Amino acid sequence: MAHIGLQRAVRPVRKHLKKLMYISPLITILSVTVLMWTFRSDRNVQSWLSFYQKVSHTSWTNPELTAGPGCQESSCGKNRSLLEVTPERELxxxxxxxxxxxxxxxxxxxxxxxxxxxxxxxxxxxxxxxxxxxxxxxxxxxxxxxxxxxxxxxxxxxxxxxxxxxxxxxxxxxxxxxxxxxxxxxxxxxxxxxxxxxxxxxxxxxxNQEAKTDSFKYNFTVCLSTMFDFTNVLQLAQSLEMMKLLGVNRVVVYKTNCSQETQRLLDHYTQQGFLEVISWPLSRYVNVSRGWLPLHGAGDLHYMGQIPALNDCLYRYMYQTKYLALQDMDELILPQEVRSWSALLPLLEKKYSAVKCYMFENNVFPITATLPPPSPVTAPPGGVWGKVSGVNILDHLYQEPIIQKTLFSNFKIIVNPRAIFSPTVHGVLSPQQSCAWIDRNIARMYHTRDPKQPKLTPEQLVYDGRLLTYSAALVPAVNTALRESQLLPEDDTHTYRL
CATH class of the missing domain: 2.60.40 (Immunoglobulin-like)
Structure with a gap:
């Protein structure tokens, strides 16, 4: 009887222990979660948001060029109240x-x-x-x-x-x-x-249900079309930060696929409200070419559908932005007399009062030429950026000379979008008479890319240090973007020196 009594006494204890065995891990998990939330709340919010965005829609990109984790730092939200955060969407x-x-x-x-x-x-x-x-x-x-x-x-x-x-x-x-x-x-x-x-x-x-003539959400918007198989992370970060310095408020990317590192950077700028990424699924329906001519790449439609993307961007932002630039990621339109587009456009409007479209000369800075600037100018050190994939535009300060054959080709534009009907790769198709050619001493385009004149010797290239005048602000801004995208270690530094 004593043995039976002991069993009866022990049985409730076992039940309590069994309950505790299930409850204890739950309490532990909740405690750890609370601690993490307390000390790194912003980081966790962004991580969960990024995770939700990834699992809430089907990925159709190349398995080796997929989306990576989102923006991880609280400072990704700087000025978020001033800009609209637009999650990546698919047309x-x-x-x-x-x-x-x-x-x-x-x-x-x-x-x-x-x-x-x-x-x-x-x-x-x-x-x-x-x-x-x-x-x-x-x-x-x-x-x-x-x-x-x-x-x-x-x-x-x-x-x-x-x-x-x-x-x-x-x-x-x-x-x-x-x-x-x-x-x-x-x-x-x-x-x-x-x-x-x-x-x-x-x-x-x-x-575009409502037409507007003033009080636009953005002053300057840039359309970057057809991002595909993209891995040039460093130049993308530099270009986006340069655009900020020039006064751009919004950038739009039409993305087919990109590397995980690129996706981290895109997520960072999207969370800031600076970037809108539009998934561009046209290759599901049409056999798009990776070349701009049939002889450069098999397919049925020019260059990943670049032209319909540019047209969509023009009309999408027609009543959202005062000015719209249509260009590529490796191109920067730099004023020569002033520091920003905000100062440049009033000058152009005064000079060309009836014109609503401005064309900027293309200047190629070949990435095959890495030459130091002439003394006493020195470029900022780029050691830390060597860990990031892509081109460092501050390493390529020598341009190919302008030749008559290509003088008026491959230019890019800034327009009043409400004055344009049909944009194309270089310029507009309609109305053609609305564009003015801008003197290179007022502003011109810097195109850091593969050479167009590959037989030139280093001595034939022409130094242009205009980009370096932005480097004191550009370098720390790029460092911050790369660190907050987890593309640079937190303790890495990149000190600017003249």
Missing amino acids: SILPVSGTKTWLISAYLDHRFEIKKVRLIAVVLRSETVAYRCLFCCRAERHVSEGLSSVHSDHFDFPYGTADIMCPVPSACQSPSHITVMSAMEVMPEAADGKCGEKLDQRFIEVK
Whole structure:
């Protein structure tokens, strides 16, 4: 009996111990979490946000060029209240049934006597299609006939960029969504005249509902198109920090894929509200080329769809920014008489009062030439940056001489986006007469890249130290961005010296 009593006494104790065995680890985990939250709260918030962003949408990039962890430091949020943080988004590209047409995006264009919706599209140039536009306006369906215009800059690829212009019906002055079908296709049944459900699967949202002429969210926005197989981390950081020094408020990247290190940097600038990354999925639908001519790369569409991306960026920011620059990541438009675009543009507007588009001469600084600046000038030391993949623009201060053959080629532009209809790789297609060529002594473009004149000797290159005049501010800013992106150790320093 004593033995039975002892068993009965022990049994509740065992039950309590068993409960404690499960509860103790939980208490430990909660305690550690609280400690981590207390001491590194901002870091954990950013990590969880980054994790959520990664798992909440499907990655379709090259497995070896994937997204890495997000911005990890509290200082990534500096000035966040001044800029809008836009999470990475993927464009929803829609096919036009029975055709070789793909719809990229739709924008209300207020610059015509009769309002129109402009659909940016990719089309097979050899195919002739009559389009019918279906509008959704307060859940009711309206119809008009669409007119397609293929851009002349297609570089002889089978596919090209097109604008499909859809006049807005009088009974639907503020369409929320639109889609396009071939006029040869049978109109889908809708006995009640309604748009139906699941609009996002069959229609594209119509943006730019309100036209603006002032009070823009941004003063300067830069469109950087078609990032693919990208690993040039250092030059990207330097370019973005240089743009900040020049007065840029927003940069837009159309990304196909990039290295994990690049993704960390993109996440950092996205969390700051300085960068918007748009996932560019066009290669799922069209066989895009990695070259700008058919002989430079197999495919059916020019250079990863660069031109439709530039057109989308122009219209996406038409009423968000006062000025828009269309350029590549390895290009910088530097004023020569003043320090920033904020000071440059008023000078240009005064000099060219009626002009809304400014073209800047291309100057190539070959990355194959690493020469010291002439005495007594010295470049800042770059030892720490050697641990980061990519080009150091401060190592390449000698440019190729300008030759007549290429003088007016490969330039880039800053525009009033509301004055432009069709941008292209270099300049605009419409209206052509609106652009002015800017004297190189006022401002010019610095293009740090592979040589265009590879047979030049070092003695034939021309020194230009303009970039060095920004280095005292540039170097620490780049260091901070790399450290906060976990691309440089916390204790590494990079001291600027003259």
